[in-house]
Amino acid sequence: MPAPQRHVLVCLNLRPPGNAKGSCAEKGSEAVFDRLKAMVKDEGLGDRVIVNRTNCLKHCSQGVTVAVQPDNVWYARVTLEDLPEILQSHLREGRPLERLHMPDIPWE
Amino acid sequence: MPAPQRHVLVCLNLRPPGNAKGSCAEKGSEAVFDRLKAMVKDEGLGDRVIVNRTNCLKHCSQGVTVAVQPDNVWYARVTLEDLPEILQSHLREGRPLERLHMPDIPWE
Numbered sequence: 549m550p551a552p553q554r555h556v557l558v559c560l561n562l563r564p565p566g567n568a569k570g571s572c573a574e575k576g577s578e579a580v581f582d583r584l585k586a587m588v589k590d591e592g593l594g595d596r597v598i599v600n601r602t603n604c605l606k607h608c609s610q611g612v613t614v615a616v617q618p619d620n621v622w623y624a625r626v627t628l629e630d631l632p633e634i635l636q637s638h639l640r641e642g643r644p645l646e647r648l649h650m651p652d653i654p655w656e
Numbered sequence: 657m658p659a660p661q662r663h664v665l666v667c668l669n670l671r672p673p674g675n676a677k678g679s680c681a682e683k684g685s686e687a688v689f690d691r692l693k694a695m696v697k698d699e700g701l702g703d704r705v706i707v708n709r710t711n712c713l714k715h716c717s718q719g720v721t722v723a724v725q726p727d728n729v730w731y732a733r734v735t736l737e738d739l740p741e742i743l744q745s746h747l748r749e750g751r752p753l754e755r756l757h758m759p760d761i762p763w764e
Contacts, residue, residue, distance in 0.1 A: 600665065
């Protein structure tokens with residue numbers, strides 16, 4: 549199949565130190581990306597889920613920002629500790645996590 | 657709104673020269689990304705469409721690879737010349753372009 553069942557985008561944008569909004573990379577997004585990518589492979593989802601790193605996802609103050617497509621579900625303040633639940637509930641069972649939903653703010 | 661109406665992902669992966677599959681960056685994806693991002697802004701879609709650059713989208717031999725979410729439509733061999741039609745037909749009017757659809761190949 550050309551298209552994945554789920555397509556996960558992790559923001560790796562890095563802003564200079566002292567920037568008021570901060571940035572996802574400053575908040576640990578590289579580790580989130582690396583860990584989630586490894587988990588998807590190790591947990592047997594590598595044939596239907598693609599995990600990608602992106603430039604700015606425009607929700608800097610809410611980082612680490614993660615988008616899950618094609619559900620168009622956007623998560624805020626994602627940490628390494630959230631990944632097992634994202635993988636099991638959303639990526640495996642198709643149930644997005646309410647508790648991590650991005651607040652309705654203007655794009656940054 | 658936290659989620660965009662459309663989320664466009666452009667593969668910027670670069671493989672070393674001589675790689676059999678080639679890579680999207682080698683086929684001009686950086687120019688595709690830059691141009692599309694500018695067009696989305698200039699054409700007044702910047703408040704509902706986000707364009708991001710990503711690492712490998714796993715369709716190297718078919719690059720430049722572009723995915724349009726949440727439609728989960730994947731395009732193959734995208735060039736600068738295709739961008740006005742992608743913008744007008746898909747991003748503005750919601751009609752994906754059949755002629756650029758990714759062939760059904762195993763992920764690379």
